[in-house]
Amino acid sequence: MDAKTPTIVFDLDGTLVDTADDLIASLNHALSTEGMRRVDPAWLRPYAGHGGRAMIERVYAAERRALAPGLLDALVKGFLDHYSDSIPGVSRPFPGAVEALERLADAGFRLAVCTNKPQDYSDRLLEALGLSAHFSAICGADALTFRKPDPRHLVETILRANGDPGRSVMVGDSRTDVDTARAAGIPVVAVEFGYSDVRVHDLGPSTVIADFGELTPDLARRLISAAGG
Numbered sequence: 001m002d003a004k005t006p007t008i009v010f011d012l013d014g015t016l017v018d019t020a021d022d023l024i025a026s027l028n029h030a031l032s033t034e035g036m037r038r039v040d041p042a043w044l045r046p047y048a049g050h051g052g053r054a055m056i057e058r059v060y061a062a063e064r065r066a067l068a069p070g071l072l073d074a075l076v077k078g079f080l081d082h083y084s085d086s087i088p089g090v091s092r093p094f095p096g097a098v099e100a101l102e103r104l105a106d107a108g109f110r111l112a113v114c115t116n117k118p119q120d121y122s123d124r125l126l127e128a129l130g131l132s133a134h135f136s137a138i139c140g141a142d143a144l145t146f147r148k149p150d151p152r153h154l155v156e157t158i159l160r161a162n163g164d165p166g167r168s169v170m171v172g173d174s175r176t177d178v179d180t181a182r183a184a185g186i187p188v189v190a191v192e193f194g195y196s197d198v199r200v201h202d203l204g205p206s207t208v209i210a211d212f213g214e215l216t217p218d219l220a221r222r223l224i225s226a227a228g229g
């Protein structure tokens, strides 16, 4: 593949893989060590992509309980240790994700992952689900000194995949993904089925898809050429 090969960069949690049930189970495990009641997964799902620290803060705020920094750190560690041991758990690619990856690869696209999930967890999750081989680069939260919404995380992911940031598309589920891509000047497809507390249409993505069947080579090419690539 030459540098002109177009690149599609995927977010991981809430976009490629439905990880919410495992993340929330680990959160509930951590909360139980403090005698907190279990949270309703349906209530927390829109925030599942914000990371453990933000989810814990959200639960404590909703319960109007004080959360000292030392306790927050301990809960985050309990969450991460439990989650680490449970990969891949019940997490699975979203419907149509694998077919979309195959379709895009067959059409000559280079594929990559840019995620705020820690690198080790991202690598192990994608490997356990048999997805790793699809990607020219997998760039986790701690792979660089900056992370989404810093646009350099996305640009560096594309460069590591040997791609061209001027001929790329991001696919994500959250405000963070849309803001990152827009700051990088890269078109962004928002998925409707991920973890967002607002309608993804309202985030200002280039386009919205309701399922992976809509993520066609033709759509990706049109977005790249509309962006001048």
Ligand SMILES: O=C(O)COP(=O)(O)O
Pocket (backbone or CB within 6 Å): 011, 012, 013, 014, 049, 050, 051, 052, 114, 115, 116, 117, 118
């Ligand atoms: O785990 C997180 O903090 C978010 O992960 P994502 O960037 O793949 O959505």
Ligand SMILES: [Mg+2]
Pocket (backbone or CB within 6 Å): 011, 012, 013, 014, 015, 049, 172, 173, 174, 194, 195
């Ligand atoms: Mg996400």
